[in-house]
Amino acid sequence: GSYFCYDNPAALQTQVQRDMKVNTAQFMALYAWYSWPNVVLCFFGGFLIDRVFGIRLGTVIFSIFVCAGQVVFALGALFNTFWLMEVGRFIFGIGGESLAVAQNTYAVSWFKGKELNLVFGLQLSMARIGSTVNMNTLGWIYSRVQQLLGSAGPSTLGLALLIGGVTCVFSLSCALILAYLDRRAEKLLCKEQGKTGEVIKLTDVKDFSLSLWLIFVICVCYYAAVFPFIGLGKVFFIEKFQFSPQEASAINRYAVI
Numbered sequence: 584g585s586y587f588c589y590d591n592p593a594a595l596q597t598q599v600q601r602d603m604k605v606n607t608a609q610f611m612a613l614y615a616w617y618s619w620p621n622v623v624l625c626f627f628g629g630f631l632i633d634r635v636f637g638i639r640l641g642t643v644i645f646s647i648f649v650c651a652g653q654v655v656f657a658l659g660a661l662f663n664t665f666w667l668m669e670v671g672r673f674i675f676g677i678g679g680e681s682l683a684v685a686q687n688t689y690a691v692s693w694f695k696g697k698e699l700n701l702v703f704g705l706q707l708s709m710a711r712i713g714s715t716v717n718m719n720t721l722g723w724i725y726s727r728v729q730q731l732l733g734s735a736g737p738s739t740l741g742l743a744l745l746i747g748g749v750t751c752v753f754s755l756s757c758a759l760i761l762a763y764l765d766r767r768a769e770k771l772l773c774k775e776q777g778k779t780g781e782v783i784k785l786t787d788v789k790d791f792s793l794s795l796w797l798i799f800v801i802c803v804c805y806y807a808a809v810f811p812f813i814g815l816g817k818v819f820f821i822e823k824f825q826f827s828p829q830e831a832s833a834i835n836r837y838a839v840i
Contacts, residue, residue: 584754585679586713588653589617591747594721595740596818602740603665607818611811616669617676624677629684638692639762642685646755648678653748661741689761693768713750721747 592599592613600610632641652675659667690702725743729735732742812819820831 584713584750584752585649585682586710587717587750588649588656588675588747589679590714590717591653591656591721591744593816594718595725595743597821598722598725598735598740598743599660600818602735602737603660603663603668605665609665612669613672614811616672617679620673620676621680624681629681629688631681632685632688638685638688639765642682642689642758643755643762645678645682645685646751646758649675649682650748650751650755652676652678653744653751657741657744657748659741660737660744663737689765692765717747 592610596610599605599613600607632638635641636644652671652673654671655674656668656671659665659669659671686706687703690699690706694702721743724746725739728742728746729739732739816831816834818831820826820834826834
């Protein structure tokens with residue numbers, strides 16, 4: 584649900600700019616508002632999961648942030664208030680990446696050794712499936728809502744985004760079910776709740792190896808190159824190569840795959 588809704592703006596770039604009467608820079612601010620809190624919150628989100636909330640409560644709380652952010656984002660469109668859409672993306676960002684940290688914590692808690700690499704790979708695959716489905720369905724959902732209401736506009740955009748937000752509610756339901764299963768496993772297997780037994784300190788940063796810092800640099804370069812293009816790719820293909828919106832969305836999804 585989080586990854587499906589993360590790329591909602593990219594799937595509806597033409598509609599967002601037209602209905603909300605914003606330029607490309609304002610449109611990309613929707614991604615910036617998502618990203619800014621995660622510059623620091625991923626670290627603190629991991630700290631909160633390890634030392635304050637625990638994995639189960641932390642996952643549910645971050646899922647609630649994701650749901651609330653998507654609802655506020657959709658309401659901003661519904662009420663033709665772009666700043667409210669930006670607030671929604673900010674709230675969404677508070678939960679989005681910290682939720683990914685919680686997913687990794689669950690994976691480390693439940694799986695060991697060779698299984699762990701497979702699980703991490705499956706997590707990424709499921710995430711990209713969410714992005715791909717979003718690219719291929721949200722434009723169609725917008726068209727159906729437009730036919731139902733009889734015209735395009737902020738109301739149509741807001742309803743389409745609310746429908747897309749159903750996936751976030753599904754993710755929250757999964758978080759609650761997973762919390763129950765983890766609690767049950769804790770009782771049956773007498774294991775601790777997703778803890779490594781290690782005490783994490785901020786000063787540990789100075790002990791990171793050069794290879795780890797290089798991995799950080801690779802991630803920064805990858806995100807800087809790929810995700811902004813995905814955000815603007817649909818309109819780029821339409822204007823540069825005269826593709827239809829459906830064809831542009833189909834091509835844009837290959838970057839995600």
